[in-house]
Amino acid sequence: MKKHTIVALVQDRPGVLSRVVGLIRRRGYNIESLAVGHSEAAGISRLTIVIEWHDVEQVVKQLYRLIDVVKVSDVTEDQTVEREMALLKIHAPAAKRPEIVALTDVFDAKIVDVGTSTMVIEMTGSPSKVQNLIDVVRPYGIKEMMRTGRIAMVRGARGHGADDVLEGAGQAAVPSAALN
Amino acid sequence: MSEKRTGAQIMCEVLIRNGVDVMFGIPGGAIMPFYYAMWEYRDQLRHVLCRHEQGGGHAAEGYARATGKIGVCIGTSGPGATNLVTAIADAMMDSTPLLAITGQVGSHVLGKDAFQETDITGITMPITKHNYLVKRVEDIAYTMSEAIHVATTGRPGPVLIDITKDAMVAATVPTWEFAFDLPGYKPTYQGNRRQVREAIRLLTQARKPLVMAGNGVIMAGASDDLREFAERTRIPVITTLHGIGSFPEDHPLSIGMPGMHGWVHVNRAIQECDVLLNIGGRFDDRVTGKASTFAPNARIIHVDIDPSEIGKNVRVAVPIVGDARLVLRDLLAELPDRDALGSLHSAASDWMEHIREMQDRHQQKQQYLVRPDGMLLPPHDVYRGLTAALNSRGNYRVCTDVGQHQMWAAQLIDWHRPRTHITSGGAGTMGFAVPAALGVAIAHPGDTVWAVCGDGGFQMTNQEMATVVQEGIRNIKIAIINNGYLGMVRQWQELFENKRYSGTPLSGPNFAMLAAAYGWKGLTIERSEDVAAAIDEAYDTDGPVLIDFRVEREVNVFPMVPQNKSIGEMIYE
Numbered sequence: 001m002k003k004h005t006i007v008a009l010v011q012d013r014p015g016v017l018s019r020v021v022g023l024i025r026r027r028g029y030n031i032e033s034l035a036v037g038h039s040e041a042a043g044i045s046r047l048t049i050v051i052e053w054h055d056v057e058q059v060v061k062q063l064y065r066l067i068d069v070v071k072v073s074d075v076t077e078d079q080t081v082e083r084e085m086a087l088l089k090i091h092a093p094a095a096k097r098p099e100i101v102a103l104t105d106v107f108d109a110k111i112v113d114v115g116t117s118t119m120v121i122e123m124t125g126s127p128s129k130v131q132n133l134i135d136v137v138r139p140y141g142i143k144e145m146m147r148t149g150r151i152a153m154v155r156g157a158r159g160h161g162a163d164d165v166l167e168g169a170g171q172a173a174v175p176s177a178a179l180n
Numbered sequence: 181m182s183e184k185r186t187g188a189q190i191m192c193e194v195l196i197r198n199g200v201d202v203m204f205g206i207p208g209g210a211i212m213p214f215y216y217a218m219w220e221y222r223d224q225l226r227h228v229l230c231r232h233e234q235g236g237g238h239a240a241e242g243y244a245r246a247t248g249k250i251g252v253c254i255g256t257s258g259p260g261a262t263n264l265v266t267a268i269a270d271a272m273m274d275s276t277p278l279l280a281i282t283g284q285v286g287s288h289v290l291g292k293d294a295f296q297e298t299d300i301t302g303i304t305m306p307i308t309k310h311n312y313l314v315k316r317v318e319d320i321a322y323t324m325s326e327a328i329h330v331a332t333t334g335r336p337g338p339v340l341i342d343i344t345k346d347a348m349v350a351a352t353v354p355t356w357e358f359a360f361d362l363p364g365y366k367p368t369y370q371g372n373r374r375q376v377r378e379a380i381r382l383l384t385q386a387r388k389p390l391v392m393a394g395n396g397v398i399m400a401g402a403s404d405d406l407r408e409f410a411e412r413t414r415i416p417v418i419t420t421l422h423g424i425g426s427f428p429e430d431h432p433l434s435i436g437m438p439g440m441h442g443w444v445h446v447n448r449a450i451q452e453c454d455v456l457l458n459i460g461g462r463f464d465d466r467v468t469g470k471a472s473t474f475a476p477n478a479r480i481i482h483v484d485i486d487p488s489e490i491g492k493n494v495r496v497a498v499p500i501v502g503d504a505r506l507v508l509r510d511l512l513a514e515l516p517d518r519d520a521l522g523s524l525h526s527a528a529s530d531w532m533e534h535i536r537e538m539q540d541r542h543q544q545k546q547q548y549l550v551r552p553d554g555m556l557l558p559p560h561d562v563y564r565g566l567t568a569a570l571n572s573r574g575n576y577r578v579c580t581d582v583g584q585h586q587m588w589a590a591q592l593i594d595w596h597r598p599r600t601h602i603t604s605g606g607a608g609t610m611g612f613a614v615p616a617a618l619g620v621a622i623a624h625p626g627d628t629v630w631a632v633c634g635d636g637g638f639q640m641t642n643q644e645m646a647t648v649v650q651e652g653i654r655n656i657k658i659a660i661i662n663n664g665y666l667g668m669v670r671q672w673q674e675l676f677e678n679k680r681y682s683g684t685p686l687s688g689p690n691f692a693m694l695a696a697a698y699g700w701k702g703l704t705i706e707r708s709e710d711v712a713a714a715i716d717e718a719y720d721t722d723g724p725v726l727i728d729f730r731v732e733r734e735v736n737v738f739p740m741v742p743q744n745k746s747i748g749e750m751i752y753e
């Protein structure tokens with residue numbers, strides 16, 4: 001089964017994350033990562049979900065059934081920029097510090113905290129690069145690790161902006177009877 | 181109107197503004213302010229006090245299904261709300277527009293396990309089209325209006341609105357000028373014209389075309405358009421369980437119901453057809469049997485208002501997202517004139533002749549009954565008597581429950597008009613029929629409403645017989661097909677589990693005496709020759725009547741497609 005990266009724009013209303021997650025849970029999918037935050041438009045949040053499943057088209061359609069979901073795309077096949085951040089607290093006795101500093105330089109990572117026996121590394125990069133750094137520092141002893149999960153954005157002009165999908169918002173209150 | 185209104189008054193005004201005139205519910209602590217306010221509006225908003233919130237929910241569903249308007253049910257917080265859950269799930273599966281209003285504990289104690297507190301928005305998230313928790317009086321007018329809009333537009337469904345007690349008690353000057361802020365909710369009503377043309381191209385070239393009509397035809401009010409389309413193309417029409425009534429069964433192009441207990445000739449026609457136009461049905465597994473074997477020779481055109489239904493269960497050649505009526509009108513508009521349809525007409529006529537031959541071989545409505553000597557009352561005789569009475573008396577609506585009696589009703593009663601056959605399809609909720617009939621009887625006081633149920637389902641919600649009496653409802657009759665079993669489960673046990681009748685034999689009270697205790701007339705019938713007179717007596721009694729038909733106990737519903745088999749593999753006995 002293939003990993004899919006799904007990007008969704010959702011209305012920033014209470015419970016929306018729960019609805020999205022619940023829908024995926026119902027079908028027995030496992031969410032590998034989920035990142036959520038404000039988008040460029042007021043009242044609209046952007047989610048990046050990574051799941052492993054064969055029938056992702058159906059998930060995308062079902063996500064659209066959620067009233068709060070504005071736009072959903074499976075961007076797996078698109079040209080995207082994907083980033084993830086990790087904070088790693090590693091065992092760093094004085095003797096090992098120069099090596100660790102050198103390694104972080106190679107990965108363009110930052111040392112953001114130095115304690116008596118630990119260092120905290122902040123790493124931002126493509127998910128694979130983040131994973132490489134983790135593998136490299138693991139022998140020193142990782143005491144704590146936190147990853148944000150990936151965020152993704154389609155390259156170029158053909159994007160996934162909130163503005164184009166928000167046109168026509170504020171529809172008139174037409175009851176179904178009027179349509180019949 | 182610039183005066184201040186309490187949240188509860190605003191709730192009543194939203195309902196009235198949206199054309200609601202009846203609600204089904206039960207009060208309790210957290211919802212009391214709403215009941216306090218509705219007293220003022222009682223001339224416009226009728227409240228029907230049910231005996232259990234599940235009954236209120238099904239009554240509201242029955243009302244909605246019989247009218248096309250939104251059904252409204254009410255429960256208090258905690259158990260009042262959780263008792264609505266089954267009806268909400270039922271409405272979700274059958275796309276019934278339902279508004280469930282629940283009271284919630286005060287916003288200052290939310291999440292603190294207050295008395296009768298339940299996270300009902302959390303519980304109903306997967307079984308509602310949408311739901312809302314409202315904590316501020318200022319939000320009530322907008323949110324409740326949006327709730328009704330969402331429930332009734334697009335693919336209809338249940339919406340729950342949970343309102344805290346303090347929001348109902350607080351007062352504000354309501355604003356009614358608003359546009360809905362729903363950027364993610366834009367139902368598609370108009371079908372894509374190119375796909376419509378492609379559908380017409382396939383249909384006009386077909387040699388063995390079929391139309392399958394589902395619930396969407398009824399909900400869109402598209403029966404007349406369906407009829408015109410069928411008559412102009414002469415394509416045979418199948419009606420699914422929820423499509424029953426969308427096309428008259430006595431029409432020469434009607435061939436009947438497909439699926440697990442559909443007719444042999446219908447299922448065979450599906451397996452043989454080359455183009456299948458499904459309008460407003462969702463290819464439920466009870467229709468398709470094993471989906472990978474369904475209609476193997478057909479190119480399928482699927483018209484559905486919900487894009488997520490298309491391609492979900494079967495492969496589709498031409499998807500058309502849209503409202504059944506609007507799409508049918510487009511199909512009619514794109515149809516070539518009569519001369520150009522000559523080849524389709526002659527193919528359809530040969531094809532229909534073939535289907536009718538299969539029907540003559542396989543469908544005698546009574547044929548599927550093995551009638552041993554000494555059988556006093558086969559269920560089929562009840563349906564024969566009932567059908568004769570329904571046809572001669574007219575103006576009927578029938579609510580059925582779930583199980584054997586439901587399938588016999590779908591098979592054996594003559595269905596002619598939309599919104600006359602009201603049943604629990606997708607969810608298969610036993611206990612649906614009696615409370616649903618209550619809602620239908622209120623919606624259509626001029627019609628005679630029959631609840632046809634088994635003795636199992638009847639015993640799940642029969643408390644609503646008291647509601648019928650208190651509300652003075654006189655146009656409701658109940659027929660219990662009483663076989664002393666949970667009959668459909670017993671049938672499966674007989675056919676597939678070596679007659680291990682585990683948990684299916686079922687006793688009950690004397691139902692006629694129970695009816696009398698509720699203030700109904702109760703009759704008990706044990707012989708075929710007494711059926712007609714009992715039904716006549718029910719009709720001639722001005723008031724609610726229950727007939728306990730004590731039928732032969734171990735009769736099976738045939739034909740039948742065993743679960744997960746192809747619909748081409750039917751068993752007859």
